[in-house]
Amino acid sequence: MKFTHCMIDLETMGTAPNAPVVAIGAVYFDPNTGEQGETFDAAIDVEDALRYGRVSGSTLKWWLGQGDAARQKVVRGRHPAQLVFEKFHEFCRKHGDDIHPWGNGSSFDISILEYAFGRILEKQAPWKFWNVRDCRTIKELADGVVSFTGKLEGVAHTALDDAKHQANWVSVYWQGLRRLTPIKTEVGTPTTASDDLLDI
Template identity: 80%
Template structure:
């Protein structure tokens, strides 16, 4: 099965665009069905990661406040950043160049990856900028319309576990928002009439 949507999640030592990346998790998925495909899970040696970014003291304090399982996962890496990013670059193109990357925040995961590909590999990110998607936007749009009750499987703040969870709830919201409320023959006028009426107030 060919996938174009790719959910990503990072573990970092900062929140700015130049944050050192210490783990990358990603999973291909189809938001129309919720099906998931290949996964990527790699941890970077923390010391090597620091060479390519700027650490945030507040992020270090945040990590120290997390559970043992999450802290151990974030420092488990032994691979150099260049090797992990080269592998991830290829993974992103596994189903072609029309990949649609998702991140949980318009200025976090994808922005950090854009910076890191240039800084570490001296090459652009393997996606077109107009294909970038944001989890938080679709979640806000779906509030009051669709409910997601799924539980995270695995360890919170672990890149691949978070990416899998995000793919699950994005698929639920996607399907709810794209339900057959309007058909292909609905006119703009009829859609406006319905969306301005009280029946959409929930």
């Protein structure tokens, strides 16, 4: 089966676009059915990761406060960043050039990856910018319409486990929202701007 949607989750040592990436987890999925496909799971040697980004003190403190399992996952990497990003670039091209990458936040995972592809590989990200999708937006849209009660399977703050979990709840929200009856307005009905909008 050809998948065009790919859920991506990163473990990083910061929150800015230049944050060092220490792990990448991803899973292809079909939001229309919830079916999941091939996965990507790779950890980068922390020392090598730091060559390509800037550590955030607050993020480092946050990691120190996590459980042993999550911390061990973060420091497990033995591979150089260049190798991992090359393999991930290939993974993102697996089903063609029309991938729809999802990240949990409009300016976190995807923005960090786009910076890192250029910095580490001197390559463009393997997707079209207009295909980028955001988990938090669909979650807010689904609030009060459809709920998700599934539990995370695996270890929280582990890239692949988080990616699979996010693919699960995005699929539930996607299907629930697409079953809604569209709101119809009469043809020719004028729309007016709110009185408190600035005239700019």
